[in-house]
Amino acid sequence: MATSIKNKIKNIRELRNYTQQYMADQLGITQAGYSKIEKGKTIISYAKLVEISEIFEVSIEDIINFDSKKCIKSLNRVKDNNTVKFYNNCKVLKGLYEDKIKLLEKLLNKTEDELEYYKNRFGP
Template sequence: MIQQPEIKIKQIRELKNLTQEHIANQLGLSVRAYSKIETGETQLTINRLNEISKILGIDPIEVLGFDERQIFNNCKQDGYIGINHISASEKLVQQYEETIQSLKEQILLLKLLMDK
C-alpha cells in the first residue's frame, strides 16, 4: 500500500519551487480544489496522479516511491531544526573522480592522435 501520496506530491512540488496556484492552473482547478488533493480531502485518482506527475516532470512511480529522507536529513537539536543535505559516499566520489581522470587522459590521447 502506498502511504500518503498527497504528501509526497506536496514535498516534490515544494522541492521544485512550484506553487499550488501553478499546479492548479495547469490542471484547470481552483487553488482550493488542488489544495484538497494535497491535504487528502479529495481522493487522488490514477488519472489525476498522472496529470500532476507530468506537471512536476517526474514519473508517477517516482512520486509514489518518493522519500524525503533520501533528499534531506532532518535533525533537531536543542530546539533548533536544521536540514542537512545528504552527501554522496566517499567511495562513490572516489569512483567518479577516477572515471573523470581516466576520461581526461583518453581525451588527451585522442587530441594527440588527431594532431598527427
C-alpha cells in the first residue's frame, strides 16, 4: 500500500525534529489545525503543500516521492569503495539525517561548554 501524503509529511516533520506547533506557527494556523492535516481530517491544498515543502526546504516532488523504506534499504547498499549510493527519493532522508547530526553536534558543544563552565567555577 502506498504511503499517503499526510504520513509522508509527518515522517519528514519528525525526521526534521519539528513539532506540530512549530509547523503550525510557520503555516499561520493552530496546532490543532496542523494536526488535522497529518491525520487526514483536512484536505491539503496545493498552496498549503507548497508552504510545507518550503518549511522542509524540499520540493513537492520530494515529499510525494518520499519513501522511507526504500531510503533505508538503499543506505544498506554499498557501492564503489564503501560509499553509499543514495537514490533520488533518498536525498530528502539524507538531508534530514545531516540536519539531525548538526543539531546534535550543537547540543553537544553547548553541553561541553556548560560542563567546562561548572568545572572552572566549582572545580573538578
